[in-house]
Amino acid sequence: xxxxxxxxxxxxxxxxxxxxxxxxxxxxxxxxxxxxxxxxxxxxxxxxxxxxxxxxxxxxxxxxxxxxxxxxxxxxxxxxxxxxxxxxxxxxxxxxxxxxxxxxxxxxxxxxxxxxxxxxxxxxxxxxxxxxxxxxxxxxxxxxxxxxxxxxxxxxxxxxxxxxxxxxxxxxxxxxxxxxxxxxxxxxxxxxxxxxxxxxxxxxxxxxxxxxxxxxxxxxxxxxxxxxxxxxxxxxxxxxxxxxxxxxxxxxxxxxxxxxx
Ligand code: NAD
Numbered sequence: 001x002x003x004x005x006x007x008x009x010x011x012x013x014x015x016x017x018x019x020x021x022x023x024x025x026x027x028x029x030x031x032x033x034x035x036x037x038x039x040x041x042x043x044x045x046x047x048x049x050x051x052x053x054x055x056x057x058x059x060x061x062x063x064x065x066x067x068x069x070x071x072x073x074x075x076x077x078x079x080x081x082x083x084x085x086x087x088x089x090x091x092x093x094x095x096x097x098x099x100x101x102x103x104x105x106x107x108x109x110x111x112x113x114x115x116x117x118x119x120x121x122x123x124x125x126x127x128x129x130x131x132x133x134x135x136x137x138x139x140x141x142x143x144x145x146x147x148x149x150x151x152x153x154x155x156x157x158x159x160x161x162x163x164x165x166x167x168x169x170x171x172x173x174x175x176x177x178x179x180x181x182x183x184x185x186x187x188x189x190x191x192x193x194x195x196x197x198x199x200x201x202x203x204x205x206x207x208x209x210x211x212x213x214x215x216x217x218x219x220x221x222x223x224x225x226x227x228x229x230x231x232x233x234x235x236x237x238x239x240x241x242x243x244x245x246x247x248x249x250x251x252x253x254x255x256x257x258x259x260x261x
Contacts, residue, residue, distance in 0.1 A: 004235040005034035009083050011132065013039045013064065014092025014145075015049050019195045021145055021226050022092035023052070028227035029088070030056050032235065037079055039064035059083065066093055066124035067116075072131045079135070086135045088234045091128060091144040094197050095120040096160045102202040109159045121163040122170060129174050129185065138182025141234045144171060145226075146189045146245055148253055156202045168245050175243030184242035186233045191221040191249035214258045216251035 010029050014022035015038055026036055037060040040049035050061050059082045064075045079086065100113035125144050132142075148154065149161035150168050168187055175185040192211055198204050212220045229248045232238050247253050 003033045004231060004237065005029050005032035005088075007033070008087040008235075009035045009037070009059075009085065010088035010090060010234070011037045011039070011079060011086050012090040012092070013066070013128070014090065015040065015053055016045060016196045017048055018052060019193075019223070020092065021190060021193065021195060021223060022090055024223035024227035025090055025092065025143075025230040026053070026056060026227075028224070028231040029234070032231060034088070035059055035083075037062070037082070039075060041065040066128065067120050069127060072127055076131045076135065079132075083135070085137050085140075086132055087137070087140045089128060089132050089136070089140075089142045090230065090234075091125045091142065093120065093124055094145070094160065094163075096158070096163070096200070098200050100159045101156055101200055103156075103158075105158045109162075113159055114162075117159045117163045118166060121160065122166040125167060125170055126174065129178065133178065133181065133183070136178075136181065136183050139236075139239070140182075141184040141186065141238070141242075142174070142178075143185075143230050143233050144187045146171075146187045148189060148191075148249065150189070151253075154207075160201070171245065172243045179242060184233075184238070186238070186241060186243070187245040188226055188229050188233070189245050189247045189249060189253070190226045191215070191252055193221065193223055193226070211252065213260055214252065214255060215249065216254065218260065219250055221248055221250050 012026050036058045038053040039062045040046045062075050096117040097113045100108045146164045149157035150164035171187045226248050
């Protein structure tokens with residue numbers, strides 16, 4: 001099973017460091033022969049991201065804050081200078097103001113926290129899809145990252161859970177819309193992983209510990225398991241799959257009342 005991504009060009013957002021889910025995805029893509037381009041939001045993030053992603057010999061590493069339409073348009077133009085088409089778009093971006101991820105949902109979900117979280121974590125998928133669509137040929141695909149907090153209440157996940165619900169619904173609408181161009185759009189709902197974004201959620205460490213014993217596999221997932229699922233969705237292996245939210249969570253989502261032996 002080698003060369004699944006041979007000749008494919010993947011634009012990967014969301015690498016902050018080597019714990020990022022986007023990094024695990026990029027590693028799987030690279031191992032299967034993909035050409036890569038990366039983005040990071042702003043100079044401060046770039047200090048860590050750029051040296052790391054350069055180890056993969058990308059064709060481009062771009063400064064792109066997805067809350068700016070101008071920056072999205074500029075990124076598409078830059079990518080267009082090195083590639084005449086894009087086969088895969090990885091959206092691995094999530095952000096909510098820290099104070100919205102700690103405390104009573106009713107109290108901490110301010111209008112501003114809602115706006116920022118929805119914009120960066122959900123709307124940006126639509127903005128990127130629209131901007132990159134002219135470069136995407138039939139057979140290409142988009143993948144984003146979601147979490148179980150989209151469906152069920154997860155303590156302190158708060159407005160991020162609401163944004164993930166919007167993200168998953170957007171995946172379905174985008175899939176229907178872009179299906180006419182032969183473009184597939186899917187989400188991966190990943191189990192909890194220690195990353196920079198996860199560190200912003202109060203109680204994450206405890207949750208990771210408790211979570212492991214409550215999944216059917218009695219463990220947490222590994223980063224590379226999300227990478228491998230993205231490889232499936234974005235290669236020819238997933239050619240019949242679109243509009244899906246694929247769980248990579250050691251089975252956690254199937255559990256109701258938990259009393260594990
Ligand atoms: P991460 O911190 O490594 O990645 C989050 C990325 O979002 C960072 O690279 C950051 O630069 C980027 N980002 C934030 N604001 C941005 C903006 N305005 N413009 C462009 N990029 C921006 O953490 P991660 O856990 O790898 O997160 C990737 C995705 O996976 C997120 O959508 C997250 O919600 C989702 N996810 C994470 C987990 C988990 O447990 N870690 C579980 C399920 C889903």
